[in-house]
Amino acid sequence: MFLEVKGLHVSYGDIEAVSGVDFYLEKGELVSIIGANGAGKTTILNCVMGIIPPKEGAIIFKGKEITGIPDFERARMGIRIVPERSRVFPRLTVYENLLTGFYRIRDREKFSERLSWLYEVFPVLRNRQGQLASTLSGGEQQQLSIARALISNPELLLVDEVSMGLMPKLVDQVFEILKRLNEEHGLTILLVEQNAYASLNISKRAYVLETGTCVLEGDAHELMSNPEVKEVYLGN
Amino acid sequence: MLSSYAITIGTIIVIQAIAVCGLNVIVGFAGQISLGHAAFFGIGAYTSAILTVKAGLSFWTALPIVIAIGGLIGLMLGLPSIRVREDFLAITTIGINFIVEALFRYIPFFGGALGIGGIPRIMLFDIRMKGIPFFFLCLFFLCIVILICWWFTRSWASLAFYAIREEETAASAMGISPVRFKLLAFVMGTSMAALSGSLYAHYMQFINAGDFSFPVSVGFLSMLVLGGIGTIWGPVIGTVILGVLPELFRPLVDYRILFYTLLLLVMIRFQPGGLLGEKSLVKNILSRTFKRC
Numbered sequence: 269m270f271l272e273v274k275g276l277h278v279s280y281g282d283i284e285a286v287s288g289v290d291f292y293l294e295k296g297e298l299v300s301i302i303g304a305n306g307a308g309k310t311t312i313l314n315c316v317m318g319i320i321p322p323k324e325g326a327i328i329f330k331g332k333e334i335t336g337i338p339d340f341e342r343a344r345m346g347i348r349i350v351p352e353r354s355r356v357f358p359r360l361t362v363y364e365n366l367l368t369g370f371y372r373i374r375d376r377e378k379f380s381e382r383l384s385w386l387y388e389v390f391p392v393l394r395n396r397q398g399q400l401a402s403t404l405s406g407g408e409q410q411q412l413s414i415a416r417a418l419i420s421n422p423e424l425l426l427v428d429e430v431s432m433g434l435m436p437k438l439v440d441q442v443f444e445i446l447k448r449l450n451e452e453h454g455l456t457i458l459l460v461e462q463n464a465y466a467s468l469n470i471s472k473r474a475y476v477l478e479t480g481t482c483v484l485e486g487d488a489h490e491l492m493s494n495p496e497v498k499e500v501y502l503g504n
Numbered sequence: 505m506l507s508s509y510a511i512t513i514g515t516i517i518v519i520q521a522i523a524v525c526g527l528n529v530i531v532g533f534a535g536q537i538s539l540g541h542a543a544f545f546g547i548g549a550y551t552s553a554i555l556t557v558k559a560g561l562s563f564w565t566a567l568p569i570v571i572a573i574g575g576l577i578g579l580m581l582g583l584p585s586i587r588v589r590e591d592f593l594a595i596t597t598i599g600i601n602f603i604v605e606a607l608f609r610y611i612p613f614f615g616g617a618l619g620i621g622g623i624p625r626i627m628l629f630d631i632r633m634k635g636i637p638f639f640f641l642c643l644f645f646l647c648i649v650i651l652i653c654w655w656f657t658r659s660w661a662s663l664a665f666y667a668i669r670e671e672e673t674a675a676s677a678m679g680i681s682p683v684r685f686k687l688l689a690f691v692m693g694t695s696m697a698a699l700s701g702s703l704y705a706h707y708m709q710f711i712n713a714g715d716f717s718f719p720v721s722v723g724f725l726s727m728l729v730l731g732g733i734g735t736i737w738g739p740v741i742g743t744v745i746l747g748v749l750p751e752l753f754r755p756l757v758d759y760r761i762l763f764y765t766l767l768l769l770v771m772i773r774f775q776p777g778g779l780l781g782e783k784s785l786v787k788n789i790l791s792r793t794f795k796r797c
Contacts, residue, residue, distance in 0.1 A: 317677050343679030355674035357667050367660065368667045369678050416678065 269328070270295040270456055271316070271424060276325035278311050285311045286322075287480040293424070293458060298450040300459035300467040300488065302501055303477030309460040310352055312477075313426050316458070317349045318342045329424070346423035350430060354413035358402035362393055365401050365412055369419040379419075386415045389445060407438040414445070424456045425449070431463040439463065443470055464501035468492050476501070511639055517747035518642040519703045524727045524739035525649045526696025531725070532734030533662060534689030535669025536585050537594045540601035541724045543581075544694040546716025548574045548701025550608060553620040553711055563626040563706055567699070574698020575691040582690025586683050589672075601718045608713035619712030626706050634707075642703055646740070649696055654736050656692075665689060719761050726764040729771050732778030741779055 271293040278286040286308040293299050301309050314320045316327055318339035327335045334342055348369075356365050366386070370379050387394035390411045396404060401412060410430060417425060427446065431439040447470040449455045461467035468474055468488045476484035476497060484491065491497050527541045551573050555566035584596045608614045615621075625632045628641065656662050664685045667675035676682050705711050723746070731742025746767075750760055771778065779786045 319673060319677055338681075339677045340679050340681045343677055349677050351674055351677065355671050357670040357674070359670060360663065360666055364663055364666075368663050368675065368680065420679070 269293075270297075270330060271458070272326075272328040273312070273316065274326045274328070276312065276315060276327075277323045278308070278315055278320065279323045284323075285480055286315070289325075289477070289480070289482050291475050291482065291485070293456055295456055296450070296454045297473065298446070298457045298459065298471050300461055300471040300474045301477055302461055302464040302467060302474060304500075305462065306479070307477040308480040309462075309477055310428055313349065313428050313458065313460045317347060317426055319349075343420075346421075347426065348417035348420065348422035348424070349426040350410075350413050350417050350428060352428040352432065354406075354409040356401040356404075356409050356412050356416065359400060361398055361400055362404070362412055363397040365416050366393075366419050369416040382419050382421060386418060389448075390415050406433050407435065407442075410434060410438075410442060411445075414442070418449070422455075424458065427457060427459045429460060429462060431461060431466060439466055443467070446470060464497070465492075468502075508635065511635055513747060513751055515639045515642055515707060517743055518639065518646050519700050519707065520724070520727070520747065521740045521743040522642070522646050522649050522703070523697045523700035524724050524731075524743050525646070525653055526693040526700065527724050527728050528693075528733065528735075528739045529653065529656070529696065530689050530693035531728060532738075533656070533665045533669070534686060535665075536582075536686055536689060537590060538597045538693070539594050539718070539721050539725060540581075540597035540599070540604075541693075541697055542716045542718065542720035543601045543604035544574055544578055544697035545701040545704070545720065545724075546604060546608060546711075546713070547577055547694075548698030549705035549711050549716065550614055550620070550701075551698065552702035553623045553705045554614075556624055556706075557620060557622055563624070563702070567702060570698050570702045571695045574701070575695035578690045578694025578697075579687055582687050582694075585686050585690065598718060598721075601716075601721050605713050605717050608716065614713075617713070619710060620705075621710040623705050623709045623711070625709065638707060642707075645699060645703065649699070650736065650740070652692075657736065661685065661688065722761065722768075723764055726768050729768055729778055732780030732784065735778065735780045738778050738780045745779075 269292050273289065273291050276286055276289045277284065289312060301312065303309050311320065315322050318337060322335065326333055329345065329347065334345070357368065360368070366383065392408055393412060393415055396408065401409065404412060430442055434442065443466050446457060446459070450457050459467050459471065468491060471488035473486065474488045474491050475482050476491065484494070484497065492502065523541060523545050527538060530536050530538050548570050551570045552563065552566050555561045555569060556563060581600050585593055588596055609617055625634055626638065626641065631637060664675070664680045667678065667680055668682050668685055672682055727742035727746045728739055729742070730745060731740065732738025775784055777784050
């Protein structure tokens with residue numbers, strides 16, 4: 269198994285945000301975790317990245333337990349996150365933002381190779397490469413955030429609420445890109461989303477989260493026709 | 505011929521500018537607030553004084569040791585920055601300043617309240633460095649420090665610094681170890697302060713714990729904020745202005761701290777980027793006048 273999370277518990281002080289969640293990802297899968305606000309989705313993702321420590325449970329990546337390893341080392345092991353609200357570095361240019369994602373630029377050739385590929389996927393970034401990231405629109409910042417995570421050729425991409433604050437047209441665009449990355453480049457993606465329809469649509473499997481526990485799991489398209497999911501998350 | 509008074513002011517300004525450049529690496533490049541920079545200025549001065557007066561080394565043999573010790577202590581005292589951020593780091597660094605000053609004042613080895621005197625002048629090509637030659641020696645060191653800073657801003661490590669300054673969590677999740685780069689900033693900044701302190705000791709020939717007290721740190725920070733945090737020339741401009749102003753307005757000298765504090769408040773309120781920083785008034789006026797020409 270590529271990524272396995274077992275018995276995950278996370279607390280913020282006395283409040284338990286995630287209480288006993290298990291899930292897994294096979295290599296090359298696109299899996300999403302859907303759920304309402306405050307269900308613990310972002311917490312789970314941050315835990316997998318290593319930004320917040322779990323209270324209990326184990327995270328196993330490529331057969332190795334990584335629960336106690338700090339985030340910057342996990343990043344070097346090939347896990348990258350597209351954080352909520354993009355979190356680009358505002359006073360760095362688009363190009364410099366991408367450069368930060370490429371740890372230890374010994375290999376300039378590889379970097380420019382990745383860069384030209386990313387500029388192909390996100391043409392808007394090429395046009396804005398000399399601009400400060402703070403001058404980009406929300407959608408452009410989101411694209412920059414994805415590109416920044418991808419520049420180092422990660423094996424596992426964690427995507428946190430990428431649709432938040434984007435106009436509907438852009439949401440489709442971003443999801444299309446994620447789908448392409450998964451299908452054409454075999455990138456393993458864990459998607460955390462409030463926009464259940466869009467994420468289920470491109471996922472292979474999905475987990476439904478409710479107040480810190482997993483209530484449903486299975487094939488994404490089957491979940492889409494599940495009456496409960498339909499009523500609560502998809503509407504109509 | 506320049507008067508020796510002007511040379512004295514100039515020399516002190518150049519020496520302080522070296523320390524402020526160091527502070528700029530910590531505060532400007534890496535975004536870690538430090539209100540205890542004078543402690544490292546003092547550590548450099550005392551180390552060099554002890555090595556030359558008590559151990560009989562020459563300034564030049566002592567210098568690498570001074571810089572190494574400055575950097576090493578900076579590394580140890582930079583450790584709190586990993587745990588505490590922002591206001592807490594400011595308080596912690598103030599504390600470090602008071603502790604270091606107290607150690608100098610109360611431990612007999614450091615000369616106690618009397619300080620250390622009889623520090624030899626620097627010898628270069630068999631010439632005892634003072635007056636104009638010493639001024640140019642300091643200027644030479646300042647150029648090296650500025651060159652290092654400039655070279656640094658062109659390296660990938662500077663991007664790592666900026667990333668940590670702007671979004672530490674995101675930077676860490678990108679593979680940039682905050683621990684490593686914060687400590688690097690402290691080591692770089694404090695070794696520059698130690699170099700500056702060493703020059704100061706050999707210039708004054710007498711040092712005393714009071715020369716490295718908390719108000720000196722506030723002065724350094726004021727110079728940096730005035731000139732432009734995170735810029736290459738800001739530290740120099742700020743130091744020159746704050747070094748010259750009190751001399752021009754002699755009555756101001758007694759109210760120096762009041763003046764510095766007011767200046768800090770005004771700058772942070774109206775020109776947070778400093779004179780040379782982003783959106784700075786001076787830069788705008790300059791670029792406008794040049795456009796018109």
